[in-house]
Amino acid sequence: MSASGSFTNVALRPWPAPAREKLTPVEIHAQIAQLTTERGHLRYITEDSLQNEIDTGTDPSKAASAKEGVVQVEQNAAPTRQERLVEIQRTGQAMFSRLEWSSFYTTNMIDLVSLILSKDPSKRVEGSFSARFKEQNVPHGSFGLDKGAPTEESQKGALTRDSNTLEKKKRKLVAMGSRMEALDKGIDNILQAATELETEVRKETKYWGEILSVSQKGWSLQKLRRDARHSPFAVHYGFQEASDHFKARRLAPLRMDKDGSIILDPALALKPKTLRVRVTANGKILGTSTLPPQGELSDLGIEKSIQLARDSLFEEELYHEMSMERRQLGSFGVQLRDSCIHLPVPDLGGGQTNRIVLIDCVARDDKFLDADDRSEDWLAQKIAEALRILLAHEHHMRLHRRSQVPPPLTQNRRVHPSPPLLRTMLTFFHHTSAVNSLQNYLDLTVAAMTSAGLNTSSHVVRENSWAHLIEALKKPQDKDLSVADQILRSLSKPFDGTATLTLPSSNETRPELITINTRTYMGAPIFGSEYKVIVPPSLGVVLDLPQDQKREFRFTSATELEHYLDWILSLDLTHSLLPLEYGERAVVIDIIPPRVSIWTKGRKKRAKKDVVIEFARGALKLSVANPQVHGEAMTENEIIWDGRKDATSFKKTVKGFMG
Amino acid sequence: MHELLLFGQVPQSRHGQVLKILAGVAAMQPRRVLERHLLYKPQRQPEEPGSHLRRGGTQAVAMKNRPQAAVKDLYFSQLIQRLSQDDFNPEVQYHGLGLHATGESSADAKWTFQFHETPDTGDRGVLVRLANSTDILAGDPHSYMVNVGNQFVSEYYLEGHRFVHDNIVILLHRVLHEPGARSLENSPKMALPNFDALKPFDPSGAYVLEAKIRVHDLNNPSVLDAGIEELKRFKSQMKGCVELEVPERLLLDTRVKYKPNLVAQTVSRPVPGSR
Structure with missing residues (x-):
C-alpha cells in the first residue's frame, strides 16, 4: 500500500520537458513576440502547420530576410x-x-x-x-477653441479658378449686402432703443413729478404691495374711521398712462356727489344748500380730482348714515321717498308753520333749477354744514371709542350704533323752537306786565350746558378729546333749557320765581320737547297744594304751557297781589276764571266789587263788575294792558275803581 | 373674569420701531401708561401642601363623611396706582393726599386692586389666567390692604404705551424700580421718587410686549375660541416683528411659596382635640 501514500500528494501538471528543451518564461515571451512580428498572429500555428511550411518552403520570415540579407552583405562590406x-x-x-x-x-x-x-x-x-x-x-x-468655417484657401484647391472668382464675387456681394442690412437694422434698433429710453425717461419724470406734487399737497401715498408695473403707488383719500363700506373705497391706485401722466382711477373719476339740503314749507322750496360746482373732471389736476373724490366719499357716507338712521326715526315723521330724506322740523322761531327739510345726494355738477326762493338758503346751508360737522365728529368719536380698553368678551357682540345725525338735528330744531316760543311768550308777558306797572322779569337760558360751556371746557372729563369734540359731544345729549319768571306779587328783594325747564330728547320717555313748570311756594298756597306734593307740572306743548302760565299769572294777581294790597277787604271767590271780591272803602255804604283778571297771550284784561246790582256779574269796566307804554298802572286802576 | 395672554420681548434698540409698527397695526396713536404697583402678601403663612391635619372637630359620625377641606393656596395681590408724568413733578406732587384714592367713576379711578391667579394648565396656544381687578374710588387703599390681612412686600413702576386693536389690549412696557435694597421697608412710599431716578429692572432696558384679551367667562367655548383665534391672528400678524409666545406658566405663579420651617412652628402649636 505504499502507492497510496504517493497518491495523496499527486499534482497534475504537464509532463516535465527535458532540461535542454526547457523554456523560461522570458524565452516564451520572446518567441511569442517573434511570432507576432513574423506572422502577425498566433492562430493556427501548430507543429504540423510549421512542418508543412518548412516542407513547402513557404517560410514568410525567411522570404523577407532573404532580400535584406543581400543588401546587408553589400553594406557590411564597405x-x-x-x-x-x-x-x-x-x-x-x-x-x-x-x-x-x-x-x-x-x-x-x-x-x-x-x-x-x-x-x-x-x-x-x-x-x-x-x-x-x-x-x-x-x-x-x-x-x-472654436469650430470655424474652412478658410477659402483650403477650398481653393477644390474649386476651379474661373468659377471661383465669380462665386467669390457673388459671395462678397451677398455678404456685403447682408452686412449692410444687419448694420442698418442694428442702427435702427439702437435708435429705437434711444427713443424708447427717452420717452420712458420723460414718462417717468412726468409721473414722478405728479406723484411728488400729489404728495406735497398732503395726500398720503402708499406703495402697492403687488408689483403692478403701471401703478406702483396708490393714494389714500378716504377717512380712517369711516364705516366699513366706505373704508374700502378710500384707496385709489395712481396708474401711468402712455404719456406718463397719472390716469384717473375709476374711483377718482366717478362723478362727485354732494349732499343737497332743501328747506320747504307748504310744498314750496324756500332754500337750497349748494357747493360751488366744479368744472369738467378731465380739465382738473389730479390733486383736485382726488380732493373731489374725497369730498364725494364723505358726502355719500353722510347720506348713507342718515338713511340708515332714518329707520329709527319713523315715529318722528322722518321718511325716505325717492331717495330723498324728508325731515319735518318745527319753525325755529317758535312759529306755527312746520318746515320739511329734504336731504338727498345728487351729482355735484347738477344745477339746482328749482331754487326760486332763496330766503332760507342760509338755513339749508347751515343744516348741511352741521350734518357734515356731526359726521366728522362721529369719526373722531369712533377713534376715541376704539382707543378705550374694550370690555371683556361676552356672548353679546358689541354693537356700533349709527351716529345720531338726524336725531341731533331734530333735537336741536325741536328744542330751539320750544325755547324760542317760550321766550316769545315770556317777552310778551313781561311787556304787558311792565306796561301795567307790575314788576316782573324773565330770564331764559336756552341750553344749560352752553351757558356753562367755558367752565366745563376748563376741566374736561375726558382729556383725550379735543375741545371741538367735547362741544359736539354735548349736542348728542338731551337738551335742557331753563327759564324763570318772577311773580308780580313777590317783592323785589325776595323775588319768587316760576321756573320752566325745557327738556328735549328724541327718544323715550319724552319723544320731543317737554316743559316742566315749578311754581314757587306762594303759588302752591294759592293753588291749595299739599305741602308734601312736588310743585311740578309737565306740559308737552307750548300752547298748554301758555294757557297754564296765563292762568297762574292771573291767579297770582288776583289771589296774591290784591289781597296783599287790600288785606281783609279782598275775598277770594273763584279760581277759574280768577275772581276776587273787594269791598269798597266807603264807610257807610260798603259795596262789593268783583275783580276778574284774565291774562291771555300778552294781554292783561281787568274786569270789574258789581255783582250786587244784578243777579249775575255785570261788566262795569274792562281795561286791557297789552304792552303799550302810556297806560296807567294796574294797581292805580284798581284803586280808582275801588274809590 | 379671565385673561388670554401672549408675551414677546423687544430690545430697547427696537422699541421705537415696534411702537411705530404697532401704531400702524392698531391704527391709533400710543397711549402712555405709567403705573405704580404695590405688592402685597397675605400675613398668614401657607400651609403645607397635601397635609391632612385634623383640626379640632368632634368625634361625631357625621363629621367623618365630610370631605377634608383642601389646603387653600395663598396668593400675592397688587395695588395699582395710575400715574401721569406730572405726578412725578415734586412741585405738583400730592397736596397732602398721600395714598388716597379719588375718582368719580371707574374710568378715572386712580387706584385699582388687582388679583391674578396662576395661569391655567392646559395648552390652548395662549396663556389663560383668572384675573380680577377692582377700581377703588375712595379711601386709603394701603390701609385697606393691611387691614384685610396683607403685608406690604415691595413696589415697582411700570412705564410703557398701550394700544387697543379691536379686542386686544397691547401693552408695550417695561418695569422700573428704585435702585437699592428696599427689603426693609414695610409700607409704600408716601411721596413718589423723581422719575429719572427710576431704573429699568432689566438692565438692558428691554421692553415686554403683552397682548391681552379679556374674557368674561370661560364657560362659553365659542367666545373663548373667538378670543384665542383673535389673539393668534395678531401673533401671526406680528410675526417677523415681535415673536409672541406663551411663557412657562409657573413664571407667572402668584402663589405664596410654602416654607417648611415656618410650618414646623404651626404644627407644634397645640391643636385642641388632636389627641
Whole structure:
C-alpha cells in the first residue's frame, strides 16, 4: 500500500520537458513576440502547420530576410569598424534628439489640450500640465477653441479658378449686402432703443413729478404691495374711521398712462356727489344748500380730482348714515321717498308753520333749477354744514371709542350704533323752537306786565350746558378729546333749557320765581320737547297744594304751557297781589276764571266789587263788575294792558275803581 | 373674569420701531401708561401642601363623611396706582393726599386692586389666567390692604404705551424700580421718587410686549375660541416683528411659596382635640 501514500500528494501538471528543451518564461515571451512580428498572429500555428511550411518552403520570415540579407552583405562590406561606430553614434544621437523633440511636442500638445480643457471647470487638468508650463502661470481657461468655417484657401484647391472668382464675387456681394442690412437694422434698433429710453425717461419724470406734487399737497401715498408695473403707488383719500363700506373705497391706485401722466382711477373719476339740503314749507322750496360746482373732471389736476373724490366719499357716507338712521326715526315723521330724506322740523322761531327739510345726494355738477326762493338758503346751508360737522365728529368719536380698553368678551357682540345725525338735528330744531316760543311768550308777558306797572322779569337760558360751556371746557372729563369734540359731544345729549319768571306779587328783594325747564330728547320717555313748570311756594298756597306734593307740572306743548302760565299769572294777581294790597277787604271767590271780591272803602255804604283778571297771550284784561246790582256779574269796566307804554298802572286802576 | 395672554420681548434698540409698527397695526396713536404697583402678601403663612391635619372637630359620625377641606393656596395681590408724568413733578406732587384714592367713576379711578391667579394648565396656544381687578374710588387703599390681612412686600413702576386693536389690549412696557435694597421697608412710599431716578429692572432696558384679551367667562367655548383665534391672528400678524409666545406658566405663579420651617412652628402649636 505504499502507492497510496504517493497518491495523496499527486499534482497534475504537464509532463516535465527535458532540461535542454526547457523554456523560461522570458524565452516564451520572446518567441511569442517573434511570432507576432513574423506572422502577425498566433492562430493556427501548430507543429504540423510549421512542418508543412518548412516542407513547402513557404517560410514568410525567411522570404523577407532573404532580400535584406543581400543588401546587408553589400553594406557590411564597405565601412570600416571605425566608420561604423561613428555612424552608430550619429544615428543614436539623431534618434535621441528626435525622441527629445517628439517628447517636447507631445508635452506641448498635452499642455495645450489641457489648457483648452481647463475652460471646463468639471475637468481636472491640474495634473496633466507639465512642470515647465506650470512655471509660466498661464491662467486657466485663457485659451479658447472654436469650430470655424474652412478658410477659402483650403477650398481653393477644390474649386476651379474661373468659377471661383465669380462665386467669390457673388459671395462678397451677398455678404456685403447682408452686412449692410444687419448694420442698418442694428442702427435702427439702437435708435429705437434711444427713443424708447427717452420717452420712458420723460414718462417717468412726468409721473414722478405728479406723484411728488400729489404728495406735497398732503395726500398720503402708499406703495402697492403687488408689483403692478403701471401703478406702483396708490393714494389714500378716504377717512380712517369711516364705516366699513366706505373704508374700502378710500384707496385709489395712481396708474401711468402712455404719456406718463397719472390716469384717473375709476374711483377718482366717478362723478362727485354732494349732499343737497332743501328747506320747504307748504310744498314750496324756500332754500337750497349748494357747493360751488366744479368744472369738467378731465380739465382738473389730479390733486383736485382726488380732493373731489374725497369730498364725494364723505358726502355719500353722510347720506348713507342718515338713511340708515332714518329707520329709527319713523315715529318722528322722518321718511325716505325717492331717495330723498324728508325731515319735518318745527319753525325755529317758535312759529306755527312746520318746515320739511329734504336731504338727498345728487351729482355735484347738477344745477339746482328749482331754487326760486332763496330766503332760507342760509338755513339749508347751515343744516348741511352741521350734518357734515356731526359726521366728522362721529369719526373722531369712533377713534376715541376704539382707543378705550374694550370690555371683556361676552356672548353679546358689541354693537356700533349709527351716529345720531338726524336725531341731533331734530333735537336741536325741536328744542330751539320750544325755547324760542317760550321766550316769545315770556317777552310778551313781561311787556304787558311792565306796561301795567307790575314788576316782573324773565330770564331764559336756552341750553344749560352752553351757558356753562367755558367752565366745563376748563376741566374736561375726558382729556383725550379735543375741545371741538367735547362741544359736539354735548349736542348728542338731551337738551335742557331753563327759564324763570318772577311773580308780580313777590317783592323785589325776595323775588319768587316760576321756573320752566325745557327738556328735549328724541327718544323715550319724552319723544320731543317737554316743559316742566315749578311754581314757587306762594303759588302752591294759592293753588291749595299739599305741602308734601312736588310743585311740578309737565306740559308737552307750548300752547298748554301758555294757557297754564296765563292762568297762574292771573291767579297770582288776583289771589296774591290784591289781597296783599287790600288785606281783609279782598275775598277770594273763584279760581277759574280768577275772581276776587273787594269791598269798597266807603264807610257807610260798603259795596262789593268783583275783580276778574284774565291774562291771555300778552294781554292783561281787568274786569270789574258789581255783582250786587244784578243777579249775575255785570261788566262795569274792562281795561286791557297789552304792552303799550302810556297806560296807567294796574294797581292805580284798581284803586280808582275801588274809590 | 379671565385673561388670554401672549408675551414677546423687544430690545430697547427696537422699541421705537415696534411702537411705530404697532401704531400702524392698531391704527391709533400710543397711549402712555405709567403705573405704580404695590405688592402685597397675605400675613398668614401657607400651609403645607397635601397635609391632612385634623383640626379640632368632634368625634361625631357625621363629621367623618365630610370631605377634608383642601389646603387653600395663598396668593400675592397688587395695588395699582395710575400715574401721569406730572405726578412725578415734586412741585405738583400730592397736596397732602398721600395714598388716597379719588375718582368719580371707574374710568378715572386712580387706584385699582388687582388679583391674578396662576395661569391655567392646559395648552390652548395662549396663556389663560383668572384675573380680577377692582377700581377703588375712595379711601386709603394701603390701609385697606393691611387691614384685610396683607403685608406690604415691595413696589415697582411700570412705564410703557398701550394700544387697543379691536379686542386686544397691547401693552408695550417695561418695569422700573428704585435702585437699592428696599427689603426693609414695610409700607409704600408716601411721596413718589423723581422719575429719572427710576431704573429699568432689566438692565438692558428691554421692553415686554403683552397682548391681552379679556374674557368674561370661560364657560362659553365659542367666545373663548373667538378670543384665542383673535389673539393668534395678531401673533401671526406680528410675526417677523415681535415673536409672541406663551411663557412657562409657573413664571407667572402668584402663589405664596410654602416654607417648611415656618410650618414646623404651626404644627407644634397645640391643636385642641388632636389627641
